[in-house]
Amino acid sequence: xxxxxxxxxxxxxxxxxxMNKWQFSDNFVRGVYNACVEAGIDYMEIGxxxxxxxxxxxxxxxxxxxxxxxxxxxxxxxETNLKLSAMADIGRIELDDIPMAADSALDMxxxxxxxxxxxxxxxxxHHCMDKGYEVCINLMAVSTVNEHELDEALKDIAAxxxxxxxxxxSYGSMYVESIQHLVRKYINALPGKEIGIHAHNNMQMAMSxxxxxIMEGCTMLDATLMGLGRGAxxxxxxxxxxxxxxxxxxxxxxxxxxxxxVHPMQSQIDWGYHIPYLISGALNAHPRRSLEWMDSDKxxxxxxxMKEMHDNExxx
Amino acid sequence: xxxxxxxxxxxxxxxxxxMNKWQFSDNFVRGVYNACVEAGIDYMEIGxxxxxxxxxxxxxxxxxxxxxxxxxxxxxxxETNLKLSAMADIGRIELDDIPMAADSALDMxxxxxxxxxxxxxxxxxHHCMDKGYEVCINLMAVSTVNEHELDEALKDIAAxxxxxxxxxxSYGSMYVESIQHLVRKYINALPGKEIGIHAHNNMQMAMSxxxxxIMEGCTMLDATLMGLGRGAxxxxxxxxxxxxxxxxxxxxxxxxxxxxxVHPMQSQIDWGYHIPYLISGALNAHPRRSLEWMDSDKxxxxxxxMKEMHDNExxx
Numbered sequence: 001x002x003x004x005x006x007x008x009x010x011x012x013x014x015x016x017x018x019m020n021k022w023q024f025s026d027n028f029v030r031g032v033y034n035a036c037v038e039a040g041i042d043y044m045e046i047g048x049x050x051x052x053x054x055x056x057x058x059x060x061x062x063x064x065x066x067x068x069x070x071x072x073x074x075x076x077x078x079e080t081n082l083k084l085s086a087m088a089d090i091g092r093i094e095l096d097d098i099p100m101a102a103d104s105a106l107d108m109x110x111x112x113x114x115x116x117x118x119x120x121x122x123x124x125x126h127h128c129m130d131k132g133y134e135v136c137i138n139l140m141a142v143s144t145v146n147e148h149e150l151d152e153a154l155k156d157i158a159a160x161x162x163x164x165x166x167x168x169x170s171y172g173s174m175y176v177e178s179i180q181h182l183v184r185k186y187i188n189a190l191p192g193k194e195i196g197i198h199a200h201n202n203m204q205m206a207m208s209x210x211x212x213x214i215m216e217g218c219t220m221l222d223a224t225l226m227g228l229g230r231g232a233x234x235x236x237x238x239x240x241x242x243x244x245x246x247x248x249x250x251x252x253x254x255x256x257x258x259x260x261x262v263h264p265m266q267s268q269i270d271w272g273y274h275i276p277y278l279i280s281g282a283l284n285a286h287p288r289r290s291l292e293w294m295d296s297d298k299x300x301x302x303x304x305x306m307k308e309m310h311d312n313e314x315x316x
Numbered sequence: 317x318x319x320x321x322x323x324x325x326x327x328x329x330x331x332x333x334x335m336n337k338w339q340f341s342d343n344f345v346r347g348v349y350n351a352c353v354e355a356g357i358d359y360m361e362i363g364x365x366x367x368x369x370x371x372x373x374x375x376x377x378x379x380x381x382x383x384x385x386x387x388x389x390x391x392x393x394x395e396t397n398l399k400l401s402a403m404a405d406i407g408r409i410e411l412d413d414i415p416m417a418a419d420s421a422l423d424m425x426x427x428x429x430x431x432x433x434x435x436x437x438x439x440x441x442h443h444c445m446d447k448g449y450e451v452c453i454n455l456m457a458v459s460t461v462n463e464h465e466l467d468e469a470l471k472d473i474a475a476x477x478x479x480x481x482x483x484x485x486s487y488g489s490m491y492v493e494s495i496q497h498l499v500r501k502y503i504n505a506l507p508g509k510e511i512g513i514h515a516h517n518n519m520q521m522a523m524s525x526x527x528x529x530i531m532e533g534c535t536m537l538d539a540t541l542m543g544l545g546r547g548a549x550x551x552x553x554x555x556x557x558x559x560x561x562x563x564x565x566x567x568x569x570x571x572x573x574x575x576x577x578v579h580p581m582q583s584q585i586d587w588g589y590h591i592p593y594l595i596s597g598a599l600n601a602h603p604r605r606s607l608e609w610m611d612s613d614k615x616x617x618x619x620x621x622m623k624e625m626h627d628n629e630x631x632x
Contacts, residue, residue: 176527203555208524211492239519242598255618258591263616282558300579302571
């Protein structure tokens with residue numbers, strides 16, 4: 001399945017950091033970086049750009065902030081073909097905290113927003129473009145957005161200078177047909193722009209939804225090593241690369257870093273398919289409650305969680 | 317997604333038993349049975365019909381044989397709407413060992429065969445029908461069968477009295493398009509017959525492939541609790557039931573038995589997505605070597621396994 005225009009973005013550190021407040025060892029992050037370089041991955045999202053006023057550095061690790069000194073410690077001048085990305089949430093970064101691209105190891109900034117923040121996201125994206133970065137906008141939690149609001153948001157994106165826009169299944173609640181519908185809608189509304197896919201695995205559909213998105217014309221593909229990411233995690237990059245069979249990618253360096261760093265992390269972080277995540281995904285609910293449940297001593301009481309979620313959903 | 321004709325078959329004990337030689341406690345099997353009854357599941361495959369001459373009873377548990385006395389201990393007279401099934405492998409059961417359906421708690425016998433055994437499978441299936449059973453034929457490892465051989469096999473099935481025929485992704489090596497192609501082929505070749513799907517999860521495609529099969533017209537759906545099954549396991553029945561939203565099914569009894577019996581089994585049986593299973597699936601190879609690897613002290617040396625498998629595949 002060879003499509004020359006496909007680009008793969010590893011989000012292991014950025015999305016996985018949601019599970020450990022980005023408290024990864026330098027060896028872990030360097031291992032992921034080196035593996036991505038050797039495997040021919042196109043982009044690595046190494047963390048978030050956040051204001052130190054918004055988050056406490058004694059609680060959050062360096063990849064919540066992605067300061068240049070931390071980046072340099074891992075990637076030096078990054079004289080490789082791997083591009084580096086960081087995500088910025090609306091309202092959690094101040095414009096003056098974003099360095100010029102020429103002074104940063106970052107190549108891309110991805111602006112994450114909810115549907116009511118699209119105008120702010122476009123403004124931030126334009127600001128980043130003016131500083132020399134590639135940009136994307138990732139519209140989160142789209143499974144809860146009504147069609148009319150989404151159409152309005154797409155008009156704003158279409159009118160912007162932003163070249164790449166992401167279909168994001170934040171809640172892991174989408175199946176083949178909902179992905180097809182969404183990607184077709186994005187492609188029709190955004191002629192000339194590139195569409196990306198970011199999937200979550202609550203219903204074990206992350207790889208399949210990425211596959212569907214490719215078939216529908218998505219060319220920017222998010223994935224993480226062993227699916228490491230929030231809650232049920234993401235599309236596993238090793239499955240994606242094995243599927244793509246694209247000569248520019250190599251599977252073995254990914255298996256090596258999984259073996260050395262990611263698989264052992266399972267003893268510290270309990271990401272992946274678990275029943276509470278299935279329940280929140282199937283109910284199209286934010287994973288917040290399932291994450292709290294998994295952090296509690298009731299984590300294996302699936303029946304009570306289902307009943308509580310069901311009652312909450314009906315009341316909401 | 318309501319299709320009245322859909323029937324779900326729980327294969328937890330039968331396929332899961334491949335991982336522990338069917339050494340399940342009676343409480344486990346009874347728990348699965350009761351949950352299937354309460355959840356409105358249509359069929360439960362409780363094990364294999366095998367000759368005691370072919371397998372040692374001191375090694376293999378009762379569900380390798382499914383004797384009437386063992387069945388009765390769990391299900392009594394099974395005065396429920398749940399039908400019971402057992403699988404029979406060609407060459408591992410003698411005709412005289414199969415009781416009349418009227419004398420058995422079993423309602424269905426599913427004949428599993430490879431493509432060169434289709435004639436024998438039809439003969440065994442007809443024998444079982446004449447004894448009063450419902451039957452299916454499950455053609456295994458179809459991902460390795462060439463198109464011409466498959467066409468010949470389908471002619472034999474079409475000419476038989478067998479009403480149900482299964483698409484079986486034994487190696488977990490199929491993606492959306494291969495499932496679509498296969499199911500369309502089966503439906504076209506077998507007018508008036510029912511088509512089933514049995515998926516494996518090596519590439520985290522089992523739920524998705526089951527979904528695709530439904531969309532293409534499959535109506536008999538195999539699944540297991542938490543995907544418990546050989547190697548990477550099967551389509552998780554709790555995800556399937558959550559997706560189907562069919563009023564005849566209930567999710568909560570399934571979550572209860574998962575909580576009480578299946579999830580705790582994870583400390584004894586290491587089924588589910590693991591890198592060695594991904595590798596064998598992606599290479600369209602029998603899971604034998606990946607199962608051996610997972611049973612060895614090298615189980616987490618993914619790189620060596622990949623290299624060995626790759627060398628083997630090239631040499632074969």
